[in-house]
Amino acid sequence: MKRSMGAKSLIYPTPVFVIGSYGEKGEPNVMTAAWAGICCSKPPAISVSLRKATYTHGNITRRKAFTVNVPSDGIVVQADYFGMTTGREEDKLAAVGFTPVRSELVDAPYIEECAMVLECKLIQTHEIGLHTQFIGEIMDVKVDEEALDKDGICRMSKIRPFLYAPDDHNYYSVGKMLARGFDSGKAIERKKRK
């Protein structure tokens, strides 16, 4: 039996990403966002939804660029902090001792301490309602050398991203490997053929 929870923006799980941009004075700024994800393969693109009230909203509109930084579970406290304060009032990266790196591809900074970063150029802006959805073309994905295996494959176990559960209000780690993608489902094909 299912219970109706009402019309709300609730789904499990949501990712936790840190959005990098340059502020009004050209200073590096970051904020945490859970409402973001890949939205196209050609061109490779990612969407990020932000309220107009955020400092980052103005920054992206002005510079037409942003980065998406994937924090690992070891820096969950810092990522939570980036979502609680505003870059209008302080240098959040300095507050936690993180290092902004100027992207050579887009007009936005990325975070050295994040194992995976996406450098994005704004290509579309959609007004949905309270949130604006920014669509960024992914110009490059950069990954820490230590997060790659010997074949150059980027492993979940090395990036160690974490998740947020809206109604539950907690962050969760990624757990164990469950199954192979585009492969484990073949068991159903085999069963059908019998």
Next chain:
Amino acid sequence: MKRSMGAKSLIYPTPVFVIGSYGEKGEPNVMTAAWAGICCSKPPAISVSLRKATYTHGNITRRKAFTVNVPSDGIVVQADYFGMTTGREEDKLAAVGFTPVRSELVDAPYIEECAMVLECKLIQTHEIGLHTQFIGEIMDVKVDEEALDKDGICRMSKIRPFLYAPDDHNYYSVGKMLARGFDSGKAIERKKRK
């Protein structure tokens, strides 16, 4: 040191959702999608990116509605299967023995066997490139009674969603609770004040 992976649609983690829609003959159809997530709070809305070639793309365009179903880690094989075959050729729900339920709110079916389902009315359609992004207003979120605790809070540990890692090609479970959201970051505020 970071290594450049190139301009590609790669980020960790991505969620695994199953999109429900009615097909050309009114039959219930489902497909698995990882490129989806909440995009607005007012109105509550979710975006789902699909290639034009998918059967679901035409279904959503025609019926102006879809559901987003969250599979638990116990049905990872079925979810993988829903992403490997097309509803043009077979009834995927019947193939795995799952039950479509007609939504009373939108013109799309949801899956009884998924612990969390969102019923969505199409409000915007954006052409990004190879993928079309459908924006659905969330008319209701329905959750299995067993996934709620005594206070009516929906717990990650009871929904047990799982994740997909694109480059790695594996599904992963959700792991342990790491920290409280909008709370653990206060430790940095306290440290600054010292």
